[in-house]
Amino acid sequence: MPRETTPPRILSAFAGRIVTAGEVAAGHDLSGRTAIVTGGAGGIGLEIARTLAVAGATVTLAVRSRDAGAAAAAEINRAVGRAAASAAFLDLADLATVRGFTRIWGGRPLDLLIANAGVMATPESRTAQGHESQFGINHLGHFQLATGLVPALAAAGSARVVMMSSAGHHDADVDLDDPDWRRRTYDPFLAYGASKTANNLFAVGFSRHFADDGITANAVHPGAVATALGRHVRPEQIADRGWDFSTIAMQTPEQGAATAIWASTAPELAGIGGLYLEECGEAPPWSAERPLWGVKPYSRDPDRAEALWALSERLVAG
Ligand SMILES: NC(=O)c1ccc[n+]([C@@H]2O[C@H](COP(=O)([O-])OP(=O)(O)OC[C@H]3O[C@@H](n4cnc5c(N)ncnc54)[C@H](O)[C@@H]3O)[C@@H](O)[C@H]2O)c1
Numbered sequence: 001m002p003r004e005t006t007p008p009r010i011l012s013a014f015a016g017r018i019v020t021a022g023e024v025a026a027g028h029d030l031s032g033r034t035a036i037v038t039g040g041a042g043g044i045g046l047e048i049a050r051t052l053a054v055a056g057a058t059v060t061l062a063v064r065s066r067d068a069g070a071a072a073a074a075e076i077n078r079a080v081g082r083a084a085a086s087a088a089f090l091d092l093a094d095l096a097t098v099r100g101f102t103r104i105w106g107g108r109p110l111d112l113l114i115a116n117a118g119v120m121a122t123p124e125s126r127t128a129q130g131h132e133s134q135f136g137i138n139h140l141g142h143f144q145l146a147t148g149l150v151p152a153l154a155a156a157g158s159a160r161v162v163m164m165s166s167a168g169h170h171d172a173d174v175d176l177d178d179p180d181w182r183r184r185t186y187d188p189f190l191a192y193g194a195s196k197t198a199n200n201l202f203a204v205g206f207s208r209h210f211a212d213d214g215i216t217a218n219a220v221h222p223g224a225v226a227t228a229l230g231r232h233v234r235p236e237q238i239a240d241r242g243w244d245f246s247t248i249a250m251q252t253p254e255q256g257a258a259t260a261i262w263a264s265t266a267p268e269l270a271g272i273g274g275l276y277l278e279e280c281g282e283a284p285p286w287s288a289e290r291p292l293w294g295v296k297p298y299s300r301d302p303d304r305a306e307a308l309w310a311l312s313e314r315l316v317a318g
Contacts, residue, residue: 010268014258015281018223021051021257024280028265031056034110034156035264038090038145039117041068043227044164047257048114050076052264053084057112062090062101062145064117092117092141094128095316102148110152112264115142115199116164120229121188121237124181129318132180134191139198143312146206146217154213158270161217162263163203165276169196170286173298176307179315188232189241198308200276200299205309207273208302216273218263221283224248224292225256248292276300 014024035052039045040061049059053076063069069087076085088104091097118138127136146153146161153159171193178184179198181191199219206217224245238245262280263269276283276295286294298304 009282009284010272010275011281012262012266012268014262014279016279018251018255019258019280020252020254021047021261022054022254024258024261025051025055025265028055030265033057033112034060034108035112035114036060036062036105036110036149037114037116038062038092038142040114041065041072041087043229044222044225044253044256044260045114045116046072047253048116048260049085050079051257051261052112053080055265057084059085061085061087062117063087064089064091090145092137092145093133095141095144096128098141098144099148102145105149105152107151107155109155109157110149111156111159113146113149113153113159113161114164114260114264115146115161116260117142118164118195118229120168120192120232122232123188124186130180131315132186132191134188134195135174135179135181135198138192138195139202140312140315142199143202144316146202150210150213150215153215154210156214158214159216160264160269161203161206161215162260163199163217163219164260165199165203165219165221166192166196167221167278167292168193169200169299170291170296172197173296174198174201174304174308176304176311179311188237197296197299200295201301201305201308202312203276204274204300204302204305208305209309211273216269216271218269218273218275218277220259220263221276221278221293222256222259223251223279225253226250227253227256274300
């Protein structure tokens with residue numbers, strides 16, 4: 001009888017270290033490759049877009065603010081000395097705009113889709129189609145976008161999707177019976193956690209559905225990064241929960257972009273999807289000894305990934 005073995009975790013030479021996206025991209029030539037970065041006008045997304053452009057890729061910033069997108073693209077183009085970046089309108093809170101984006105993109109080959117845009121701990125609110133905002137923007141909008149771009153991803157021959165997830169997924173599984181928080185008292189942090197669990201499950205489901213098309217998806221926790229993501233969080237909410245973030249060393253956006261760049265470029269991840277990555281390596285299972293790291297098993301469960309897939313198909317169909 002062959003002995004059952006656990007395959008070794010996939011770790012890069014950068015694993016466990018704080019490195020910048022530029023260091024991870026060094027030596028990778030992305031000339032001729034195309035990439036879409038959602039939320040690419042600021043924060044971690046801008047650094048991912050900039051790094052891909054510096055490495056030679058042509059990058060579309062898929063953004064809610066046309067002005068911010070145009071300014072970010074111009075900044076990248078000045079830095080790389082060529083027309084590497086452009087901006088296109090996309091509001092993940094309105095699935096009609098997502099469909100408009102994928103229609104305009106058509107079947108042009110797409111090598112990389114970085115599903116980076118996100119909101120955190122928003123006050124209770126709804127998307128244009130009536131979904132809870134964090135589930136709607138972080139998960140459903142990206143579900144519609146990525147599935148709508150499958151012809152383009154398949155046309156690239158070997159394409160990668162990167163879901164910007166979060167250690168916030170530790171806080172909550174997706175409630176498949178009440179994903180939009182209609183039957184429960186809304187909790188902004190648990191809703192964020194559930195939306196990030198949905199990102200992890202999406203990476204599992206998407207990789208399974210489109211493996212034959214040469215497309216893989218992995219989820220990435222970028223670390224704790226100094227950006228404007230916490231704009232909705234009030235100090236009393238932190239105090240009420242007894243959280244203390246004062247000892248956490250925040251990374252720069254250039255550092256926060258590193259694992260997404262590794263997920264986009266690493267030869268060791270070729271053909272591999274459905275993983276949850278952090279610190280430029282495959283994360284270990286979550287453990288109480290290292291509570292801010294690791295992956296919760298419910299967020300990688302293939303059966304739950306399938307159930308969420310079926311639910312998401314129904315929800316985006318309206
Ligand atoms: N900053 C962190 O510490 C941290 C930690 C874990 C995970 N993340 C994840 O990293 C990703 C990037 O976050 P960030 O820290 O750069 O924050 P950020 O707020 O700077 O960037 C988020 C981006 O998403 C865009 N966005 C929001 N709603 C949108 C919508 N409806 N349509 C299109 N774009 C929309 C925003 O315009 C912005 O550009 C998010 O998915 C976040 O959950 C961040």
